[in-house]
Amino acid sequence: MITFVSIMSQFDYIKDIAKYGLENDQEKLLSVLNDLIEHSKNTKKLNFAIQLQSILKDSLKQQRNNSLTKVGSESYFNRIEDREVGELILEKLTSNYRLDNIVADNTVIHSLQYFIEEHQKAELLRKFDLPIANKLLLHGPSGCGKTLASYVVAGELDKMMVVVNLGAIVSSKLGETSKNLSKIFRKAASEDCIIFIDEFDSLGKVRDYSQDHGEMKRVVNTILQLFDYLPQNSIVIAATNQKEMLDEALLRRFDFSIGFNLPKEREIKELVLLTLKNGNFSFDSKIKANKVIKNSIGLSYYSIQKTLVTAIKRSLFAINNPENIISAKIDTSIWQKLIDIEKESIGV
Ligand SMILES: Nc1ncnc2c1ncn2[C@@H]1O[C@H](COP(=O)(O)OP(=O)(O)OP(=O)(O)O)[C@@H](O)[C@H]1O
Ligand SMILES: [Mg+2]
Incomplete structure (x- = not known):
């Protein structure tokens, strides 16, 4: 749940890659x-991670395919399908x-609860011929829980989730996109999984990329159709931090739209409790900790949690023989410093 930022920098990975290559x-x-793909995911460079992943996959496939594959055989079709x-x-x-x-x-928690309840009580709704809300839009600033909320829905409903990244398709192979999206939707329906479409705003952004407009319109139309004909037991969750980039026609398709916000004092306190819930760590001073909490208003949940976890680790490292202890005090001044740096870096 907590994202630990690795101490290796991107440059360290590149040096190793050059060396081993x-x-x-x-x-x-x-x-x-x-490792670099993982690191890129953790540091939120998703597009870079996807590009690396597909380079890696393609090259591995090529190596595997160097052995002869009979055209038209089953493995041949699987391979094509997978690549697409x-x-x-x-x-x-x-x-x-x-x-x-x-x-x-x-408001956010209740909306999530309602959405989950619709699917837990799907049978009841079906019995009375009532429609099931199955298209959910999550929007709001980065690091405020959109991806997390999609995991919560998957966890509560105990369903598998496929994560689709629209950012990746919009930057490449536009021509294939409509077809591939239809395939994913079909596959997800047959496997009873949730489709989570991240970076949904890429659909709107493409206008700036001076890409083929006609083709992009087709992608948007495909999505509209897939949404309109979505089977009742399928679930689509889309996330964006730029809702304003989306067409009215797309926005209208969602049954629920949940807006995430930066945390206020109450939510920051709750986030701190959640982060410290295993009881191993507590603050050296509650008064000082409350001050830091007030100071961190304006930052995202992600930034606040990340700085708190770093402060915990640094406080732990400062103890002699930390292996022999079971609980430790968090040095609040370290957390405050990290919060200040974070605020400065994003200009809050
Ligand atoms: N509302 C929240 N409650 C608890 N933890 C949160 C919340 N929001 C973010 N976090 C923490 O920050 C991490 C990153 O958040 P998440 O990936 O959900 O952000 P996001 O809104 O999807 O951001 P982005 O727009 O950049 O994709 C989460 O895994 C979690 O540890
Ligand atoms: Mg996200």
Whole structure:
């Protein structure tokens, strides 16, 4: 739940990649490439992670395909199918997240609860021939819980989720997109999983990229159709931090639209409690901690949690023989400093 930012920098990975590449050490090269993909995901460079992932996948496939494959055989079709859909799917996952893993104002929590309830009570709705709300839009600033909320829905409903990244398709192979999206929707319906479309605003952004407008219109039309004919038991969740980039026609399709906000004092306190819930760590001074909480207003949940976790680690490192202790005090002044740096870096 907490994202730990790795201490390796991107440059360290690039140095290792150069080294192992030149040494022809494929095993180590693959391992460091995978680490860099993970690192890029953790530091929110999703598009870069996807591009690396598809380079890696393509090259592995090519190596595998160097052995002869009979055209028309089953493995041939599987391979084509995978390549076409694979670049769109960032990951396929199951989730253990529950509603009590997310902090938000009451409106957000209630909307999430309603959405989940519709699917828990789908049978009842079906019995009375009532429609099930199955298209959910999550919008709001970065680091405020949109992706987390999608995991919560998947966890509460105990469904598998495929993460589709529209950012990746819009930057490449536009021509394939409509077809691939239809495939993903069909596959998801047959496997009873949730489709989570991240960076949904890419659909609007394409106008700036001076790409083929006609083609993009087709992608938008495909999405509109897929949404209109979505089977009742399928669920689509889309996320964006630029709702204003989306067409009215697209926005209208969603049954629910949930707006996430930066946390206020109450939510920051809850986030802190949630982060410290295993009881191993507490603040050296409650008064000082409350001051830091007030000071962190304006930052995202992600930034606040990240700085708190870093402060915990640094406080732990400052203790002699930390291996022998079971609880520790968090040095509040470290947290304050980290919050100040974070605020300065984003100009709050
Ligand atoms: N509302 C929240 N409650 C609890 N933790 C949160 C919340 N929002 C963010 N976090 C923490 O920050 C991490 C990143 O948040 P998340 O990925 O959900 O942000 P996001 O809104 O999807 O951002 P982006 O627009 O950049 O994709 C979460 O995994 C979680 O640890
Ligand atoms: Mg996200």
